[in-house]
Amino acid sequence: MKDIILKAENISKQYRLGQVGTGTMAHDLNRWWHQVRGKENPYLKIGDVNDRSTKGTSDYVWALQDINFEVERGEILGIIGKNGAGKSTLLKILSRVTAPTTGSIKFGGRVASLLEVGTGFNGEMTGRENVYLNGAILGMTKKEITSKLDEIIEFSGCERYIDTPVKRYSSGMYVRLAFAVAAFLEPEILIVDEVLAVGDAEFQKKAIGKMQDISQKGGRTVLFVSHNMAAVKQLCTRGIVMENGRIAFEGKIDTIIDKYLNTDNNVSSIKKYTFNEAPSSEVIKLLEAEVINDKSENKLDFLINEKIGIKIKFEILMETDDIILGINLYNNEEIHILSSHQKNQIQNYNKGIYQTIVWFPGNFLSEGFHFCGVAAMSYKGFFRVHFHDINKFSFNIIDGFVENTARGIVYKGKFPGVVRPILEWDNVIAI
Incomplete structure (x- = not known):
């Protein structure tokens, strides 16, 4: 038999926006008048749900x-x-x-x-x-x-x-x-x-x-x-x-x-594009982007000391030697944290499908959700952006180690973020 020490039953809490207390004297009198007649508090029938992102239509809101x-x-x-x-x-x-x-x-x-x-x-x-x-x-x-x-x-x-x-x-x-x-x-x-x-x-x-x-x-x-x-x-x-x-x-x-x-936030650690929605130009098309661990497994949640990879799959639509891939990283407040792109990687591309991976080392980023976008650029002659993906995929960093000890799992503490990271890009390979 369960030993219940706390039981909450039908708990609701209503507040009147912009007011201290439950409202005006008129409202209090109205409540009292309903009470003496054995009727329900009329203000329990009104009020918006507790959604801070919408304006609402009532002065009353149900916090719970x-x-x-x-x-x-x-x-x-x-x-x-x-x-x-x-x-x-x-x-x-x-x-x-x-x-x-x-x-x-x-x-x-x-x-x-x-x-x-x-x-x-x-x-x-x-x-x-x-x-x-x-x-x-x-x-x-x-x-x-x-x-x-x-x-x-x-x-x-x-x-x-x-x-x-x-x-x-x-x-x-x-x-x-x-x-x-x-x-x-x-x-x-x-x-x-x-x-x-x-x-x-x-x-x-x-x-x-x-x-x-x-x-x-x-x-x-x-x-x-x-x-x-x-x-x-x-x-x-x-x-x-x-x-x-x-x-x-x-x-x-x-x-x-x-x-x-x-x-x-409808987060997902993988983004696959349909033919019509794929970010592209006449030169390159983005096919897929996903977050992986060092075992090449797709993953959403990472401990802060784990290595994180962003695998990018793309298609070259015409021969070129002027494509540079890059990523932009945002925090869960949509603030741009960092950008990184391939460096010193001049490659002649034939038509076909390719992939590369950019790696974040462990103990690198702070805790919380991070959203990533992919871009493709050209630099020869003049700078050109072929695409900049705004349909961001994501991963979550959990701030701490876990360690198994004789007394069970122990939480091991926090690590600082890094302000100016230099990320490691794998060579592009044809697939």
């Missing part, structure tokens, strides 16, 4: 709508989705920071949460005093807090400043101490929003290891929101993907991450 899920004791649940999907709103409701418009939540234990930097801390009080304050809020006695105090201070790495008012802490110190308090004061349910992104790589590794420990050894439950798919994949056992205020799908963490990455 019809959220239902269960969490078992000792489970680590990952909650992922785009910015604005409703993840933080859901965590605020689960943390009792705000109330749902409709629905209910059943808890089977004490809840501690890290929603944003400094939440629950009094800036005028010292770090030590805030530890006791947060412990008291969690319902712990002074003796219980004191027994954990040394571990909290050591884990946070803030020992030198523990008797300094926290208003003088950096955002990283805030997060370190807040996480240590939440993790070591033994709540049955720990809720962690994106705040760990504020910490450095060393602290993120410690925090993820601690969350694994409290789940596996302490039997406590963790709800974890992050855009770092490596951390989610290595920490969580099950996941939920949110989209426009609803649960799009849920299930095993590997499955839901694959679904999320493959549906987000």
